[in-house]
Amino acid sequence: MKKFVIDQQVEDIEMPENLKLNTFLQEFHSDCLHPECRFGFYGFAFGQSPFPVPEPVKNALIENAGKGTYASVPGIQELRDAISEYSKRNYKFDADPKRIYVGPGTKELIFNLLEILHGTVILPTPAWLGYLPQIRYLKKNFHMLHVRANGKIAPNDLEHLILRLHDRQKILILNNPNNPTGLVYSQLELEEITDVCRKHEVLVISDEIYAQTTYEINKFVSMGKIYPEGTFVTNGLSKSHAAGGYRLGYVIFPQNTFELRRQFKKILATEYTATSTPIQYAAIAGFKESREMEEYFEITRNIHKIMGDYTYQTLNQIEGVKTTKPESTFYLLANFNAYSDYFLANKISNSQKFSESLIQHPYHTALVGGDSLVLERTDFSARIAFVDYDGKKAMENYIESTPTTGSDKIEFIKNNAPKIVDGLEMIKRYFKDLKRNADSKLTIRELDAGKALSK
Ligand SMILES: Cc1ncc(COP(=O)(O)O)c(C=O)c1O
Incomplete structure (x- = not known):
């Protein structure tokens, strides 16, 4: 054998x-x-969300099942526009569609970001069980940052840790709203974390996949809005639209990242060419404004x-x-x-x-x-x-x-x-x-x- x-x-x-x-x-x-x-x-x-996939999303998938051509690497324009509007409407975070890249799941996009960004990763714990295997697989340096009794990152602890790291770039993984705690960071808490990150030029991957499930939706604030020059916001269909199996996520890049996005595009094209075209059309229906x-x-x-x-x-x-x-x-x-x-x-x-x-x-x-x-x-x-x-x-x-x-x-x-x-x-x-x-x-x-x- x-x-x-x-x-x-x-x-x-x-x-x-x-x-x-x-x-x-x-x-x-x-x-x-x-x-x-x-x-x-x-x-x-x-x-896993127990709810059915929303009707508009399901119907759009059926209607577009015949679209068999490859999509462009960052995602189809109509979807990137819809995500930009969705983000503005729901989270008051206004990002040019050019800053938005679509991928086969948030998990994949976080992996791609960790691939292209040099640096030591700061992983607050407890953490979602998906990050660590990626960090290990990519052989990245990383440090845990245990959160305080209130379940949140303490800015002072973050700063102490950053001062001990000597890599020229550091990346904080912020998961807000948080899996496993279910907690949501307030605007003030995000501002305090931003002060530290801005001072030490730390990048943030803000995994906001649960944003739409915030019980009092107005309480959710996107880190992309507070720290626009240093935050990569990731989100997708999996939790809010009960469609983990569709495999569609997106990342909103920080401002002024033209060259970085060009490099990112190269990586996506090398690894998976593009996200499934019919799924992207289905996602448009999920992100576009509708009463349903x-x-x-x-x-x-x-x-x-x-x-x-x-x-x-x-x-x-x-x-x-x-x-x-x-x-x-x-x-x-x-x-x-x-x-x-x-x-x-x-x-x-x-x-x-x-x-x-x-x-x-x-x-x-x-x-x-x-x-x-x-x-x-x-x-x-x-x-x-x-x-x-x-x-x-x-x-x-x-x-x-x-x-x-x-x-x-x-x-x-x-x-x-x-x-x-x-x-x-x-x-x-x-x-x-x-x-x-x-x-x-x-x-x-x-x-x-x-x-x-x-x-
Ligand atoms: C915090 C967090 N981020 C990302 C993901 C994965 O999202 P996706 O299905 O878009 O890859 C999950 C799924 O459980 C999650 O809990």
């Missing part, structure tokens, strides 16, 4: 955590023989908020547990470190073991543990995504009878997202068992072997 030799550079990188998680869950699923495992699991792990799209954004962000508030309130009822209060996205970050001793008593010595013990019978609950969020392995924080429900049905029911009072909202969740309700109860039960179990000889992992708690 032929032996294939794989390039060492590829051997050295790890599978990005989201794919690893997928494999892990699938393996778990097929391995578990307990009848209850047939049910599957409570899915707090995957960060406005309604779609409003309804989906309101439902995210209802689910987020409920998840936040329920988890914070567990003694000792603290979470961020999401203001955007469909995630929050839960801090379970108050249970460290109980974890250890249960032979759960790191966050990987924690997520494994929670996925196993009888809990069947999937979340993303701290090690996948670029935290210390012994940090028992976890990302909880609140998207495990039928988004189409939830939208229809929301339109038919919009919940306004607190009790309406609880009713809405119970009817539309029963797995979120039951899954959160399961997390509560897990921590109760963990605590009760800590003194006994039986560890929580042994429950899987069918040894019920007798105490």
Whole structure:
């Protein structure tokens, strides 16, 4: 049999955590023989919008399916114009369409930016699980910057770190609104970060893929507006338009970057020629102003908020547990470190073991543990995504009878997202068992072997 030799550079990188998680869950699923495992699991792990692709986008894709020619490298002009208008209309960030490049996903564009920009990367943590494998693959120098207890970058900490770096260029990855915390930076906070970046000429890649999901949309401010000469803003269809599978993202370059864009174009042309033409036409319908799209954004962000508030309130009822209060996205970050001793008593010595013990019978609950969020392995924080429900049905029911009072909202969740309700109860039960179990000889992992708690 032929032996294939794989390039060492590829051997050295790890599978990005989201794919690893997928494999892990699938393996778990097929391995578990307990009848209850047939049910599957409570899915707090995957960060995918539950809603259907908006009708205008879907229809535009169908109408343009026959467009088989290559598009120009930066994207078709009509789309770049539509994105420019969209950015102005929604985020009051006015950028010439020439500064906008379209690519097959935000992830790809961030990778392309990291490819062409020399420099040391500053990665605030906790972080989305996609950045680090790219940084490693590109063999870039990087430094973590742990955020403060409020979940945000402290400008002083940023400056201290910058002063220790001697590379002639530094690149800060700012993810706002933030995955995993669900937090949104205020204008003032962005201005303070900008002061530091401007002083030390640090570039910013501002990943704003969750901008449109900000519950109070007027609270979102784009870094591109605050620091126009140094920020690359990235965004796309994946989260706001529930179309991750379409693979379409865009980057808005800083001002006065003609030469840089020329170089970027070269890289895109070398790597993938252009983004799929029919998908670009579909995206025009998603970014152009229309009553249908406005309604779609409003309804989906309101439902995210209802689910987020409920998840936040329920988890914070567990003694000792603290979470961020999401203001955007469909995630929050839960801090379970108050249970460290109980974890250890249960032979759960790191966050990987924690997520494994929670996925196993009888809990069947999937979340993303701290090690996948670029935290210390012994940090028992976890990302909880609140998207495990039928988004189409939830939208229809929301339109038919919009919940306004607190009790309406609880009713809405119970009817539309029963797995979120039951899954959160399961997390509560897990921590109760963990605590009760800590003194006994039986560890929580042994429950899987069918040894019920007798105490
Ligand atoms: C913070 C963040 N950036 C980027 C992406 C990827 O976006 P895209 O699907 O456009 O590549 C994700 C997807 O999970 C994300 O959470």
